[in-house]
Amino acid sequence: MSIRSALGFVELDDVKINIIDTPGMSDFIGEARAALQVAETAILVVDAVDGVQIETEKAWRYLTENNIPRIIFINKMEKERASFQKTIDNIANNLGAKVAPLCMPLGEGASLKGIVDLVDMKALVPKADGKGVTVSDVPADVKQQAEGHRNALLELAAEGEDALIEKFLDGGELTVEEIRRGITAQLKAAKLHPVICGSSLKSIGIRNLLNVIKAFVPSPETGREYNGHGMGDREAAKKVQCKPDQPFAGVVWKTYIDQYAGRFTYLKVVSGELLPDVEVLNSTRNAKERISKIYTMIGNKQADMPKITCGDIGVVVKLEKTITRDTLCDTKNSVVLPLVNLPNPVFSYAIEAGKKGEEDKIGQILGRITDENPTITYAFNAETKQTVLSGMGEMQLDMILKSIREKNKLEVVTSEPRVAYRETITKKAEAQYRHKKQSGGHGQYGEVYIRVEPLPRSGGYEFVNAIVGGVIPRQYIPGCEKGFKEGLEEGVLAKFPVVDVKVELYFGSYHDVDSSEMSFKIAGRQALKKGMEAAGPILLEPVMEVDVFVDKDFMGDILNDINGRRGRVLGMGAKDENDSAGLSVVKANVPLAEMQRYSIDLRAMTSGKATFEMKFSHYDPISGKIADKVIEERKKMLEDESNK
Known part of the structure; x- marks a missing residue:
């Protein structure tokens, strides 16, 4: 079973045929799709x-x-x-x-x-x-x-x-x-x-x-045209043609980083030709790169090439800023070629170093891996306080972690990622808060009256300044709004971020000496907290748009399983007129909390005869025992974090 694309070539009479062997499993689909971007x-x-x-x-x-x-x-x-x-x-x-x-x-x-x-x-x-x-x-x-x-x-x-x-x-x-x-x-x-x-x-x-x-x-040398756009201007369409006398342009379809030999960049030249010892432009990142030597590859063996002509594939080494899917082009004739469409990650681990002090080493290794494979993402989630590694499946991530453990002798501990919930309100409410602190000398004073009301889902945050008559001087209004925004960072149920709320500041009072922007920021934050407590606060959970591609024989199992995951089936049938007769597509909305192990469960449920894709759709309210459990787990997590 191959997990990486491998380049080779054969020469048949006077014809060179480049062959890219690609992985077949969904876990490694990114390698295959990037290779198909450059295949005739x-x-x-x-x-x-x-x-x-x-x-x-x-x-x-x-x-x-x-x-x-x-x-x-x-x-x-x-x-x-x-x-x-x-x-x-x-x-x-x-x-x-x-x-x-x-x-x-x-x-x-x-x-x-x-x-x-x-x-x-x-x-x-x-x-x-x-x-x-x-x-x-x-x-x-x-x-x-x-x-x-x-x-x-x-x-x-x-x-x-x-x-x-x-x-x-x-x-x-x-x-x-x-x-x-x-x-x-x-x-x-x-x-x-x-x-x-x-x-x-x-x-x-x-x-x-x-x-x-x-x-x-x-043959690619028949003058095939490629659609691109101008650098920094996606609306400015540009075409490049596969002819040797045209300005150079090429697309990077694979990056491989060897711990000893460095970075190998695989690219296909789609216009002009690429020579060694020249400077080129990475138009995707607006950065210049120096081409030293050029190679062809057969598996992991390399041989010198005098140049790469249009339609051919080659390898350059030690580029510093270029990664997979980038465009390289002539410095005087910039063009950006379209990115290959990659699916969203469907499986994630929360990871942490097994030993204190090894976090940076693990981060550097994962940084190189994400440069090699764009289907892998690695980032710290400030909301859940976890570092999350995401990819196309359990097997892909397990192989990455196994390599880190065995080759780099670093221990990585995995767990299920926490879900990034949100809070919002369900009804209108009013609140007042007076911040007053006087203990001799210059004191603090600020009083605000607010109305809060829910906005439609995805409505974000809206602030209305309804102050009249100068009851709160103009210079203190920004302080009030800063307080409201700070208050939205932590809700009243479980300190999740608050969304879809309108805040109207309509009355207040100030002190000629003791008032300040800070005083009104504190008053605004506390007033918002009181307002949310009175406005029917609820939890929101992220819901994913899921497409399951499955043999018709397993359709009943899939539908029952989706219902068991609190999902809502949106439709069934072929994806489009070009889809196969034997493959059905189930479209559904399913809470992210129920999708954490879906790739594993789906494989077991269908004997590997189904795959799926998912992307974020929207947030939906949750209540009852499910919400109670989320709140309890969140409070415990915050308590554990504070005790570290």
Whole structure:
């Protein structure tokens, strides 16, 4: 199982093919999406026995949403119960995909010995020494089957051009070149998906895969355009074109930090070319970087490159300010390329150092990890008094923490993150507070009268100065408002921040000598506290918008589970017209407090056949035993903090 994207390349005749192996699990989806940002075409690998899985469907959905061309490779044809036709049908049914088989297997399971190339109508069988393939005529026992597949392929290829359709309907035989042209046009538009098959274990079909990439995948040097925008002005659209004579622009799709060798920055040049020993602009951060040497990578081995031309991928080292998803460009021709869309984190740990004094070391390591992987976030939450590490799943975070413990010999203690609740009020109320302190000399005096009332949800805070007649001098009004804002920082139930409140200051009194801004700030804070106590204070909890992608067989379990988590189902069905027939989407609002372990529970509930995404939606009131428990736990936490 791969957890990082790995770059390699092969040279086939005069063509260089860059290959990025990406993780398949949802926990590591950030690596895959960043790589897809720079890919001309995706190769989707499907098991010849297991067929389409939930991760396959999720990857397909992302590829469809971003209109990325794709080729499907049916792997493991050597396995018992492997079936080429059943897998083709499974792909068509579960992905809603229009597919075009370019080959068929010679045998299945233990009898697999090669493939039939349906374009050239030749049998390809690996040589006994593993070096190359033997090309021969299609065996007689499968020729009729192969001809049937080829006739279907000809019809699909003809749909790529009007002239080809006309020729095909007139009974003309499409040439090999016309087949390739028709398939390529539809592949480029992501309307048709070529299918090939083989066995990576037995090296069957691998050479054919490379031949298909060379023959059918459009080269980036054909002048592909990329949409970007001006630096600091997202409205100023700019286009860059993949041509060597254009100004340099490139996008960073991977960052790897080695504790000894330093930072490796992987980028694709989308315009112009990148040479060593030049200065470039990081237009995402408005910072200049110096390019020293340029490398290509095969796994973790590097080799010098004289330059990176447009459409090619390379690696530069020791950039100081650049991280994944940044744009590098010519210093005199700035452009910012769009960021790849990454999902929000769905799983979090509260973490702390196992030993006092190791907090900074752990923080530095996690800082480097977040530079490498944008799906990881790491921050101190001032409200909950916890440092929270968030990512795409339990496995991803556990592997990070395991690495810190084993490689860096640092102990990290994890716990469930606390939820950041809010407080608000439910009705109007009035309050008065007089702050008076006179003990000889200059004293303190300030009196305020206020009205408080609830605002609509997400209404924030509103202050109304209704003072007339100078009962509170103008210079003391800012002090009153500062007091109100301070009072909103800690509610009266459990000292959570207060939201959605309107405060009207309508009367008060002052002393010519003893009044000051500080006196009115104290009076304002205390008046607000009294007002909130009288205005029906309640707790609010964060509610998440959740999308669960699940096989229809588990729909009932998912719905019951959401109800058990105090959730509200908003809708069910396919996400859009491009979604697969076999995958359902459940949309719901669920309290964050009920989602802390959802990724673990969902995997167990569906045997790994479901995934989900979530983002913040809104705050909802809570009361009764649930609110009582939250208040009790909050008071205990604050007491423990004060005793440290």
